[in-house]
Amino acid sequence: MTGICTGRVAAVTGAGRGLGRAHALALAAEGARVVVNDLGVAADGAGSSAGPAQRVADEIRARGGRAVAHTGDITTTDGAASLVTTALDAFGRLDALVNNAGFLRDRMLVNLDEDDWNAVLRVHLTGHFLPLKHAAAHWRAEAKAGRTPTARIVNTSSGAGLLGSVGQGNYSAAKAGIVGLTLVAAAELGRYGIQVNALAPAARTRMTEHTFAETMAAPAAGDFDAMAPENVSPLVVWLASADCEGVTGRVFEAEGGRITVMEGWRPGPTADKGARRTPAEAGEAARALLAAAERPRPVYGAR
Structure with a gap:
């Protein structure tokens, strides 16, 4: 297989199903050798199975690509380190990391217990940090040895992390942290040749099929399936390639055929008295500034 990732090696977490599977297949189709990571858990993080990762690796090989399965837990130091080691042992290098693994435990805040809070932050946020850390340590060592890499990290945030989502306080917090x-x-x-970007995708997956059941229904035969996970993957492949040189520290939304560059917090209206205010003065100033500011976009699910 040849394409914009020919000769590159990419590791994709949570690649046994949904978006991760689509990314892994798209990377392989563009010439990448792929480490397919998946713990094989249920949608809420319960259980484990080697099946999903192995099936995707087998699917890539059946299409003429090269892939290996990795079933380590990337929320642990050993599991994340072994993801990098697997790429080096199997293919001799690592060029791109796509952090995608996750699950949901949705509750309204007053019903959200500590275990469900910790579990979702662990898989989404720690599950991004640890693979990123170990891949970056490898690439930094390469750079210090005079072999500066053309390395890429693609992280997976969410519209819930950018705007918030009712009933998903744990997930929204984790995705904002990403x-x-x-x-x-x-x-x-960046000094080590590593570019890092984030993606907020919208697609039909196990994690979204119940939340967005009506808007994410499959289309009639022959129609464009705007919510297919495969629509998001071309941007991921490009961000994992050498072709995106100079693009780093950016956040994109991707849905169907639409790509949006997201612009984060920026200073809006401001007022400086040059001295300490009383609480009443602070409130008066805040209200005046809010009147001149843009209204925030509504939280998903808010009425």
Whole structure:
């Protein structure tokens, strides 16, 4: 297989189903050798199975590509480190990391218990941090040895992380944290030849099929399936390739045929008294500034 990722090696977490599977197949179709990571858990993170990762690796090989399965837990130091080791042992290098693994445990905040909070932050946020850390350590060592890589990290945020989502306080917090992690990583790692970007995808997957059952229904035969996971993958492949040189620290939304560059928090209206205000004065100033500011977009699910 040849394409914009020919000769490159990419590791994709959560690649046994949904978006991760689509990314892995698209990367392979563009010439990448792929490490297919998946713990094989249920939609809420329960259980485990080697089946999903192995099936996708087999699917890539059946299409003429090269892939290996990795079933380690990337929310642990050993599991994340072994993801990098697997790429090096199987293919001799690592060029791109696509962080995608995740699951949901949705509850309204007053019903959200500590275990469900911790579990979702662990798989989404820690599950991004640890693979990123170990891949970056490898690439930094390469750069210090005079072999500066053309390395790429693609993180997976969500519209819930950018705007919030009712009933998903844990998921929204984790996905917002991924944006912050992306910005810091891009700033810290650029000197080593590493570019880091984030994606907020919208697609029909196990995690979204119940939340968006009506809007994400499959189309009639022959119609464009705007919510197919495969629509998101071309941007991921490009961000994992050498072709995106100079693009780092950015957040994109992708849905169907639409790609949007997201613009984060920026200073809006401001007022400086030059001295300490009383609480009443602070409130008066805040209300005046809010009247001049753009209204925020509504939280998903808010009425």
